[in-house]
Amino acid sequence: MLSHAPHFRARRRALLAAAGSTLLAGAANAATSAAALRAGAMRGDGAGALQLAQANNGFEPRRGQSGKDVIWVPTPDALTTRMLAMAQVRPEDYVVDLGSGDGKIVIAAAREFGARGLGIEYNPDMVALSERRAAAAGVAARAKFMRGDIFAADFSTATVVTMYLMPHLNLRLRHTLMAMKPGTRVVSHEFRMGDWQPDETSSIGSQSAHLWVVPANAGGEWSLRFAAADGGADPIIGSLWMEQSFQTVRGRADFKGLATSLREPRLVGERISFGFTDPSGRPRQFTGRVSERRIEGRVTGAGRDGEFIAERVGNTPSINGSGPVTQTEIYGG
Ligand SMILES: C[S@@+](CC[C@H](N)C(=O)[O-])C[C@H]1O[C@@H](n2cnc3c(N)ncnc32)[C@H](O)[C@@H]1O
Numbered sequence: 001m002l003s004h005a006p007h008f009r010a011r012r013r014a015l016l017a018a019a020g021s022t023l024l025a026g027a028a029n030a031a032t033s034a035a036a037l038r039a040g041a042m043r044g045d046g047a048g049a050l051q052l053a054q055a056n057n058g059f060e061p062r063r064g065q066s067g068k069d070v071i072w073v074p075t076p077d078a079l080t081t082r083m084l085a086m087a088q089v090r091p092e093d094y095v096v097d098l099g100s101g102d103g104k105i106v107i108a109a110a111r112e113f114g115a116r117g118l119g120i121e122y123n124p125d126m127v128a129l130s131e132r133r134a135a136a137a138g139v140a141a142r143a144k145f146m147r148g149d150i151f152a153a154d155f156s157t158a159t160v161v162t163m164y165l166m167p168h169l170n171l172r173l174r175h176t177l178m179a180m181k182p183g184t185r186v187v188s189h190e191f192r193m194g195d196w197q198p199d200e201t202s203s204i205g206s207q208s209a210h211l212w213v214v215p216a217n218a219g220g221e222w223s224l225r226f227a228a229a230d231g232g233a234d235p236i237i238g239s240l241w242m243e244q245s246f247q248t249v250r251g252r253a254d255f256k257g258l259a260t261s262l263r264e265p266r267l268v269g270e271r272i273s274f275g276f277t278d279p280s281g282r283p284r285q286f287t288g289r290v291s292e293r294r295i296e297g298r299v300t301g302a303g304r305d306g307e308f309i310a311e312r313v314g315n316t317p318s319i320n321g322s323g324p325v326t327q328t329e330i331y332g333g
Contacts, residue, residue, distance in 0.1 A: 059125040061102055068122040068149065070166050072101045075189045078204050080108045086200055086211040087160045087185040089113040096120065096158035098150040098165065098173070103130025103143065105162050110139035115160075119145040120153045156180060164189035171325045178246075178322045182216035182290070183269030194329065195321055196246045199268065212247075216270040216290035219244035219320075221313040224253060226299045227306025229282040236278060240310050245320035255279045272297075292316070 065072050075083070083105070089095060091114035097105040100119025107130070109115040121127050127147045134143040146153070151172065155161065161177060161184065163170070170193050177186050178196070188210050192198060198210035222240040242251035242265070249265045253276050265274035272295060275285045286308055288297020295310040 059129060061126060061129060065123075067099065069169055070099060072123070072126065073164070074101055074104055075164050076204070076207065077104075077108075079189060079207050079209055080105050081112060082202055082204060083162055083187040083189065083209045083211075084109055084113055084160075086202055086209060087162075087187050089115050089160055091115055093159045094118070094157060095160040095162060096155040098155070098161060098163040100130060100145060101126055101164075103133050103145055106130070106143045106145070107134050107137050107139060109160075110134070110142040111137050114142075116142045117144070118155070118158075119143070120148045120150050120155065121145060122147065122149055159184055161186045162188075165191060167191045167194075168330045170194075171330045175322060175324045177212070178214060178319065180214045182214055184214040186212045186214065194325065197248075199247065213269045215244070215247035215267050215319065216272075217244065217316055217319050218242050218249050218267055218272055218290045218295070219317045220315070222295060222310035223313055224308065224310045226278075226284070226286070226308035227304065229278065229280060229284065229302035229304050231304060236280075238279075239313070243320075246322075249274075275301075 061072060063073055084095070087093075087095075089109055093109070093113070093115040095106060095109040095115050095117035097117065097119045100106055100121040103119050103121075103126075106117035106119040109117045119127075119130055121130065124147045127145045130143075130145040131140065134140045134145070137143075158180070161180070163173075163186075165173075165188070170188060170191050174193050174196060177184075177193075186193075190208060192210055193212060196212060199213050200211040202209050202211075219242050222242070224238045224240045225235045228234060228236050236255070238253050238255040240251060240253050242249050242262075244267070247267050249262075249267050249272070251262045251265060251274070252259050253262065258279055260276045263275040266272070267290070270290045271287070272290050273285070273287045275283065278284045278301075282302035284299050284301040286297060286299050288295045288308065288310075293312040293316075295308075297308055299306050299308040
């Protein structure tokens, strides 16, 4: 008996060690599975899709599966990150992806940029899958998903809108996007927005993304007052006329019989800049912010820096291009 004792103890130790290592292996496997699930989910590859299918009650998303208005094809990871970087997404942003598929853009906005987001997706299985992926990525509190139609859902509080749709769908959304708060950033994978020229286009390999910044409305007539360059107490008073198509502005300033065009007028969201030679012959540069009925900012040039204010005169004209796109423009004819 006694002679067996050392053998018995050794065997028990071996069994405990084996059990321990099995437990450790199990924990490691579980951790690996979770990591693989997250990595696969982020990659959107076949292995990831299979694991996700297992975690998603048997539903397995298929590239090219039909959707209400457009099929599902995920945006590649690198372009997803680039799209969010082009929009300069920050933690205070609210990112809405129109037709959110497996949720990757909203999840990346939360995970990589710390933002809140919402994915609007018509396919309920994809919504459930997105919610699982957000939970697996640890961002379920900030990355939300809803089943809905992008043409009926209200996403007006978004500060960043992303999409990967089709040209005619972008055009159908264009007037809704243009009516959003000035400064809202819109990023589209691959497809453009007709005559609304992008502010920036980036390509990674053969894939591209376009950025638009929703412009304020600077069109119409404004009374203009700005500090004189000679330091005199009296401001220079005139009027400003601007014509706006999408984010492109051009215009002139009028001063009692003198009219001058605006040099390099530029509008990005609510930020505006332009220049002209003032009535005393000095070059002046204006940079300001456009609100509903006021433009306020600084004027520089001729060694002086002062304030300028422009107040709207009369009604606000609508921005050229901001109305609903006609069927003919969308589908031709
Ligand atoms: C090309 S995928 C893009 C998915 C995701 N945004 C991405 O970039 O990875 C388009 C998605 O839009 C969804 N979709 C199509 N029509 C829709 C509609 N009217 N409302 C909501 N989602 C829609 C499809 O089911 C599909 O998941």
